Amino acid sequence: MRHLTYYLLGMIGMIAFFSCAEDVSDLQQEGNPVLQIEEQFSNVHFGDNLPFTATVSDDIPLSTLTAILYFGEEEVARTTIRTKEEGEYKGTISVPFLKDIPDGTATLEFVLLNTTLKSATQSFDVPITRAPYPYLILVTADASYPMLPTGRPFEYAATEPFPVTDLPAYIKTPVVDDKGREIIFGWESGAVTQDISENIPFVSPVGGTFSVTFNTRTYQASPFFEILVNGEKMTMLDKQNYMIDTELTKGQELTIEGLEDISTWWIDADYFTQVEAGKYKFNPISGKYRIMANLTLKYFRIEALDGNNPASLKADGTGAIWIIGDQVGKPSYKENHVGWNPSQALCMAPIGNKTYQITLVAGESVNAAEINFKFFHQKDWGGEFGSSTLSTESNIVFVGNGTNGRDNGNLGLVDGTTLETGATYIFTVDLSAGNDKGILKVVKL
Numbered sequence: 001m002r003h004l005t006y007y008l009l010g011m012i013g014m015i016a017f018f019s020c021a022e023d024v025s026d027l028q029q030e031g032n033p034v035l036q037i038e039e040q041f042s043n044v045h046f047g048d049n050l051p052f053t054a055t056v057s058d059d060i061p062l063s064t065l066t067a068i069l070y071f072g073e074e075e076v077a078r079t080t081i082r083t084k085e086e087g088e089y090k091g092t093i094s095v096p097f098l099k100d101i102p103d104g105t106a107t108l109e110f111v112l113l114n115t116t117l118k119s120a121t122q123s124f125d126v127p128i129t130r131a132p133y134p135y136l137i138l139v140t141a142d143a144s145y146p147m148l149p150t151g152r153p154f155e156y157a158a159t160e161p162f163p164v165t166d167l168p169a170y171i172k173t174p175v176v177d178d179k180g181r182e183i184i185f186g187w188e189s190g191a192v193t194q195d196i197s198e199n200i201p202f203v204s205p206v207g208g209t210f211s212v213t214f215n216t217r218t219y220q221a222s223p224f225f226e227i228l229v230n231g232e233k234m235t236m237l238d239k240q241n242y243m244i245d246t247e248l249t250k251g252q253e254l255t256i257e258g259l260e261d262i263s264t265w266w267i268d269a270d271y272f273t274q275v276e277a278g279k280y281k282f283n284p285i286s287g288k289y290r291i292m293a294n295l296t297l298k299y300f301r302i303e304a305l306d307g308n309n310p311a312s313l314k315a316d317g318t319g320a321i322w323i324i325g326d327q328v329g330k331p332s333y334k335e336n337h338v339g340w341n342p343s344q345a346l347c348m349a350p351i352g353n354k355t356y357q358i359t360l361v362a363g364e365s366v367n368a369a370e371i372n373f374k375f376f377h378q379k380d381w382g383g384e385f386g387s388s389t390l391s392t393e394s395n396i397v398f399v400g401n402g403t404n405g406r407d408n409g410n411l412g413l414v415d416g417t418t419l420e421t422g423a424t425y426i427f428t429v430d431l432s433a434g435n436d437k438g439i440l441k442v443v444k445l
Helices: 002-025
Strands: 034-037 049-057 062-071 074-082 087-094 104-114 119-129 136-139 144-149 155-161 166-172 184-188 191-194 200-203 209-215 235-238 241-248 253-257 272-276 279-282 287-294 299-306 322-326 349-352 355-361 372-376 390-392 397-399 411-413 424-430 438-444
Touching: 034 104, 034 119, 049 062, 049 104, 062 087, 074 087, 144 209, 166 209, 184 200, 390 397, 397 438
Parallel strands: 390 438
Antiparallel strands: 034 049, 049 087, 062 074, 062 104, 104 119, 136 144, 136 166, 144 155, 155 209, 166 184, 166 200, 184 191, 235 241, 241 287, 253 279, 272 279, 287 299, 322 372, 349 355, 355 424, 372 411, 397 411, 424 438
């Protein structure tokens, strides 16, 4: 009886469902929506809050008025007004201000709906241009400076006896008319962008009077501190850090330009052999690598890549091995300690035959009296080497197993042993026999 009851209830529910579906499909569009837009779309600029006035009517209740702005086929802005009754409605739609968009004609479409979804539509061609601002404003922490047109399209410059060569600042536009708004240009993800007030890290190579320039169409700005690797400009992450991803070949020479003090920089021997200051031979196997320049610590950090991401160890033993843990860091474990922080992980140099290498100097890049780091499959938590997958015959370093004074996989110094301060040690991990049969060797040079 219970099963019969459930069956009958289910049948009733299905009948009700199909009945409702038929009601929706049978909904008839009724009424006669009328839409009149006051034509006022002239002298429009990117970044404007474009006003509109609409008069709407119908012989049944209305629902909404929607304004949609298209650049070509792409919808770039939309605003909707609830139209509860007939009459006049006012609104605005925001015209985007974006990099590299040329002047052109957009389409502004208005759609009026009544409660039965019957619609009336009206469209306008709207010419849109980038505003020829009479000036821009360079805003620093201590002062503001006018940026005047240079004569080149969309370019402005402030030329002043600035008090410092490091000049963090953002840029803003004036409001040119009653539709306009203030556009702010700042720094995000290593580039100038709009509607961000984070300071742009302007840096001049000379003191005294210099020019700060900005182009409101291309967003090209200057001056920046530039570092070139084989003639290719590194991307500025912030005023102390630069980065470039590039294909490198074993044995090729790299030229690094733009660093007047490069002769004082620390050079990672696992990756580079110095030919002369600013010129280096690349040591690891050929592949794609990320080179990061740190102006504070004066060193180049290099990481193996897989596509555009840090490489990981693959099942066949190729890829990358990473070091995370205590008492190690380049160029100094005291100033740039890795610790248990995956973002600080060191990438061992892949030297071929599924072997990976890191060179450490006792008392400088590794603690001479104590170590406690381990090897990982990726620049993050996840796959890692333990005592069952990594062994060593070294009389200097041991692999922890959880009961011998170190957690499983962590490295330690053999009891009674310390590293010789100032001496160089090469750690290699050989995976030629398989990822579960890694061999660690530690050699003192």
